[in-house]
Amino acid sequence: MSTDDEQVDYEDLTSMRLDEDGLAEILAGPAECVFNWTTKDGHPVGVVVAFIHHDGKFFTTCAERRKRVPALRKRPQSGIVINAAGKTATFKGESVVHANGDPGFDELKTWFYTRLSRLDTMPDDPYVQSFAKFLDSPHRVIIETDARLVVAFDTAKFRAFTVEAMNAEAD
Template sequence: MSRVGIDDNENLSSVRASMEGRSELIATQTECTFAFTTEAGWPAGVVMSYLFTRDRFWLTAAAGRAHVRAAVRDPRVSLVISNAGTSLPGRRMVSIRGKATVHDEASVRTWFYPKFSRHLAPGDPDAFARLLDSPERVVLEVEPVRIAVSHDSTKMPGDGRGGQLR
């Protein structure tokens, strides 16, 4: 019988991140890869900071950026979040498929900028909010539709690097 992480590294369904593990990762991390399709049909991605609130991912960018134009053209996007750079042990990741909505309304910017700034720049959130509040900036809302893939190496012997489970 094969043992995941010892002599079987092919079927990793047993090491998917749990709902609690995914929630912890999303709450701890502040960056994701925002994946989209270019006008030419190529897959592409950019690293973006996010805020998860109201059961949605919220991000911001200048309106003319390729990923913003792509989200307007085709709202199907993916967010990939890993625990790289956090204090979470192991190697964890989640890939989330979602539907993006691009907001340019003042009402969205008014609640989003202060909350986003407190989340990412707690030392001086007001300065960050002022920096974000530019005429061509939009807010992207991503409603999760499906967890496409997830992984939690702490469920594997030797943290997914072989060896015995601790």
């Protein structure tokens, strides 16, 4: 990374970007993310939720009475942060809240609850079957977030870079 005449630029972390395979790995899910939105007074807030990444969009769910639901209906700007096995990715985008009675909701909830509960991969598991039924409650919403990648980071690359930079300083 450096020679005797060259200084390691520890401030430039562009080479620590998460590659496409690493990003695909953390998006494969089901997994958890920190889902962020803003309060009416403009403060950011987030919660850890399960998500499914499908067709370039994120899908999460919650009870309709959660404060994020009316907040997102008024201010759809949102963010998603994923941190898994030393790989991180941050996305920003706009969210749409889908609820019972909305056009297409039955189709949406069918595939989403099946994937989120893992009923598609473990159809004979009694817990999975119960969880899929549990998700299908009358006051549950599905939040669809069309988000674009802001930054993706690989801590394994960062660790290697840090060790090399520290060793260069010691020489």
